[in-house]
Amino acid sequence: MNKKLQKQLLEIFDILARRYGPMQWWPAETPFEVCVGAILTQNTNWGNVEKAIVNLKREGLLSAKALRDVPVEKLAEAIRPAGYYNVKSSRLKDFVGWLFERFDGSLDRMFSGDWRELREELLRVRGIGRETCDSILLYAGNKPTFVVDAYTKRLFARLGVVAENADYETVRTMFMENLPEDVGLFNEYHALIVGHCKEHCRKRERCHGCDLHVTCAI
DNA sequence: GGCCAGGACACCA
DNA sequence: TGGTGTCATGGC
Numbered sequence: 001m002n003k004k005l006q007k008q009l010l011e012i013f014d015i016l017a018r019r020y021g022p023m024q025w026w027p028a029e030t031p032f033e034v035c036v037g038a039i040l041t042q043n044t045n046w047g048n049v050e051k052a053i054v055n056l057k058r059e060g061l062l063s064a065k066a067l068r069d070v071p072v073e074k075l076a077e078a079i080r081p082a083g084y085y086n087v088k089s090s091r092l093k094d095f096v097g098w099l100f101e102r103f104d105g106s107l108d109r110m111f112s113g114d115w116r117e118l119r120e121e122l123l124r125v126r127g128i129g130r131e132t133c134d135s136i137l138l139y140a141g142n143k144p145t146f147v148v149d150a151y152t153k154r155l156f157a158r159l160g161v162v163a164e165n166a167d168y169e170t171v172r173t174m175f176m177e178n179l180p181e182d183v184g185l186f187n188e189y190h191a192l193i194v195g196h197c198k199e200h201c202r203k204r205e206r207c208h209g210c211d212l213h214v215t216c217a218i
Numbered sequence: 219g220g221c222c223a224g225g226a227c228a229c230c231a
Numbered sequence: 232t233g234g235t236g237t238c239a240t241g242g243c
Binding site (some may be wrong): 043044045047048051052080081082083084085086087088165167 | 232233237238239240241242
Binding site (some may be wrong): 039042043045049087091126127129130131132135147150151202 | 222223224225226227
């Protein structure tokens, strides 16, 4: 635990929280919907994911059993607006297939054990990478893991907190070792990063009118 | 009409 | 380990 770094991280959180909070993430009605959304949003605009979720609800497909039983072609058609529909339909199939194999299709059972062991096992499921895995653990399971995404890396690299080319685990560890282990804090922090970056941060530009660059003495 | 979006994975050197 | 190609829709 680096006290100076912790102070900086909490300062940044406070600036974001005062401006945007509370975010009340994840935008979903159930833990299972969080899992589905986490896979569908891979490299995809959230607006497109919402269209796919609407389709899944209309077709009665937003449950582990329904996803397991639906033909993959029909699933792909339903999630078409989210893009990569062939890839993502098979990833959803792989996830629920594993969920039934290991936990009888129950998220409650999945989350009931040691979450660090669950993380390692989830990461071995095809289509569940680090960000998707941590999103599921934090936002569907209320486990104290920090979610790192493109926004997080971009913002904290620009703030000089992490290296430009830092890998996922390095950034995640930086947050988790220098913040109190608090599910509510991790939940809100990541949501605030996304909320802020959607407004200010573009891929090949620096932030325009970004409060953090003015206010944080980093 | 080009760029981008809340990644993951296979393949390669 | 790091770099590159692939997967694809929809909004701006």
